[in-house]
Amino acid sequence: MWRNIVAHQAVDIRAAEIGQAHPRLTLSIIKSLKACSSCMLRDTRRVARAAFPKGTFCLRIADALGAAYQGHQFTALFPSHGQPAAAPGRFALAMVLQFVENLSDREAADAVRGRIDWKYALGLALTDPGFDHTVLSEFRTRLIAGSAELLLLDTLLQRLQEQGLVKARGRQRTDSTHVLAAVRTLNRLEHVGETMRAALNEVATAAPEWLQALAPAVWYERYGRPVENYRLPETEAARQDLAAMIGADGQHLLSAVDAAVQQPDLARLPAVQILRQVWATQYVEEDGRLRLGSAAELPRSAEQACSPYDPDARYSNKRDTSWVGYKVQVTETCDPACEGPHVITNVETTPATTPDDSMAAVVHQSLEKRGLLPGERLVDKGYGQCRSFGHLGALYHWSSFLGSTAMAGVPAGFPAGVRVGDPISLGVIAKTFPPDRAQIALRFR
Numbered sequence: 001m002w003r004n005i006v007a008h009q010a011v012d013i014r015a016a017e018i019g020q021a022h023p024r025l026t027l028s029i030i031k032s033l034k035a036c037s038s039c040m041l042r043d044t045r046r047v048a049r050a051a052f053p054k055g056t057f058c059l060r061i062a063d064a065l066g067a068a069y070q071g072h073q074f075t076a077l078f079p080s081h082g083q084p085a086a087a088p089g090r091f092a093l094a095m096v097l098q099f100v101e102n103l104s105d106r107e108a109a110d111a112v113r114g115r116i117d118w119k120y121a122l123g124l125a126l127t128d129p130g131f132d133h134t135v136l137s138e139f140r141t142r143l144i145a146g147s148a149e150l151l152l153l154d155t156l157l158q159r160l161q162e163q164g165l166v167k168a169r170g171r172q173r174t175d176s177t178h179v180l181a182a183v184r185t186l187n188r189l190e191h192v193g194e195t196m197r198a199a200l201n202e203v204a205t206a207a208p209e210w211l212q213a214l215a216p217a218v219w220y221e222r223y224g225r226p227v228e229n230y231r232l233p234e235t236e237a238a239r240q241d242l243a244a245m246i247g248a249d250g251q252h253l254l255s256a257v258d259a260a261v262q263q264p265d266l267a268r269l270p271a272v273q274i275l276r277q278v279w280a281t282q283y284v285e286e287d288g289r290l291r292l293g294s295a296a297e298l299p300r301s302a303e304q305a306c307s308p309y310d311p312d313a314r315y316s317n318k319r320d321t322s323w324v325g326y327k328v329q330v331t332e333t334c335d336p337a338c339e340g341p342h343v344i345t346n347v348e349t350t351p352a353t354t355p356d357d358s359m360a361a362v363v364h365q366s367l368e369k370r371g372l373l374p375g376e377r378l379v380d381k382g383y384g385q386c387r388s389f390g391h392l393g394a395l396y397h398w399s400s401f402l403g404s405t406a407m408a409g410v411p412a413g414f415p416a417g418v419r420v421g422d423p424i425s426l427g428v429i430a431k432t433f434p435p436d437r438a439q440i441a442l443r444f445r
Contacts (some may be wrong), residue, residue: 041125048120058097058117066121068159069093073151077142086131090122091139092152098120098136109133150347154309157345157370166333166343172374174331174363174383176356179349181313181325183306187291188282189243191306193227195271195278196250198308202271203253206261214256218250240292247283247290250275273306281305302353327352329359331367334378345372356382 052059069089078088097118098108111118113130143149160166184354186194200223203211222245233239254276257266264270281304284293296303305311306324315324331346344368348359360383367373 019297041123044116044119044124044126048116051116056117057100058115058121061097062121062123064163065156065159069152072439073155074142074148077146077148086135088139090124091131091135092155093122095136095139095154096120096156105136108136110388153168153344153347154195154370157343157372160343161371165340166372167247167340168372169375170333170335170339171376171378172331172345172367172372173334173378174329174346174360175380176327176359176382177331178316178318178321178323178352178370179326179328180323181310183309183313183324185308185324186307187229189232189239189246190227190229192243192246192250192278192282192292193223193232195275195308196246196253197223199250199253199269199271199275202269206269209268210260210266214253222246222249243292244290247279247292250279254279269304269312271308274305274311277306277311278305294421300353301349312351314352323352325352326350327354329356329363331363331377333374343372352362356380359383 010236032431044092048059055063067089070086071089071090074088094108097111098105101111103111109130109132112122112124113128116126118124119126119128143151157166161366174222200211200215200219231346233242254272255274257263258267279290281299282292283290284297304315306313313325315322316327317323327350329346329348329350330344332344333340335342346363348366350359356379360379364373
């Protein structure tokens with residue numbers, strides 16, 4: 001599937017295979033293969049330098065960091081037997097370049113195949129055919145399945161630390177932003193209908209004959225295609241009636257699953273478990289009949305699944321932005337430009353409903369493990385609960401930067417007797433400044 005015989009790592013693999021089959025020819029063939037590979041890579045470097053005499057981002061990355069990722073770092077993600085894979089270190093760097101340039105998998109694979117600067121950064125010959133675009137998705141899946149999703153960031157940070165481009169005890173800032181789930185945003189009626197449909201589809205795959213005996217004919221018409229708003233009734237009364245029918249259908253399916261002692265695996269199906277969760281949060285039983293609960297009867301957003309296809313996605317809002325998905329806490333260096341580049345030092349992904357202040361200690365611990373604790377960390381007032389930093393040895397000071405205005409003294413509105421550098425109650429900051437202008441500097445002892 002993958003062809004990459006000119007790369008150094010592939011050369012090593014091929015040489016090892018030849019060595020096992022023909023021990024006496026090993027040395028000469030290895031030298032020949034590596035000489036051929038080196039010649040081809042020299043051609044890549046020569047052509048890239050001629051085409052881009054002033055350099056490009058990819059050329060500068062390769063010159064500064066070299067081969068940032070090595071194949072042995074990803075050994076645990078691949079089986080020990082089977083078809084040899086191409087160098088995973090190149091997939092890792094290709095994914096980084098893909099993210100920087102905001103490319104799709106197909107576009108990234110085309111860049112590996114056709115762009116000289118990418119071949120230069122990846123250490124490929126000009127004639128290298130690259131790889132199929134599906135490899136990138138498969139590699140990401142391996143990273144997640146192997147709980148190695150932070151390996152790319154950690155490796156890069158370690159390389160930057162070795163070169164003195166990132167260091168501890170500097171200034172860093174932490175803030176959160178939204179991450180959209182790859183699902184359709186549904187209203188409540190669509191949500192319960194699509195949840196029922198997803199459960200039926202999964203049960204039909206696991207036990208088709210059992211479901212065929214259970215499902216009435218109307219289910220095929222009601223749940224045979226995606227539940228979309230434009231097909232639903234327009235009047236509120238008709239929509240409530242349909243919600244009640246869907247609720248009764250779901251309750252009937254759950255009761256049948258619970259009673260199916262000969263099919264115990266049905267109750268453990270993910271879609272059935274989501275169906276049970278959604279019915280518990282969205283419906284209220286009244287006079288022996290289920291109805292959609294009112295807004296006041298709903299649990300908090302953190303307890304409500306928003307899609308049967310991504311059960312961890314949650315609805316949330318931050319100031320003027322509302323979304324369904326997740327939240328990411330990003331920490332980056334923000335020292336003056338003369339002291340080095342601004343580099344992301346930590347990333348934490350959480351459900352969208354996770355408060356910022358509950359992640360302050362988590363971020364601190366992650367930075368400590370990497371040896372990148374800052375001397376000063378800037379956060380907005382969303383992180384400003386004193387209990388979040390109490391055990392971290394942090395002193396709260398009002399920041400000298402509010403918005404883009406430099407403050408030379410104690411801002412108006414603070415209690416009498418407060419001096420520059422004094423610890424300040426964060427409640428005072430919250431009352432004195434609007435959310436988009438309050439910023440807190442945490443100076444660690």
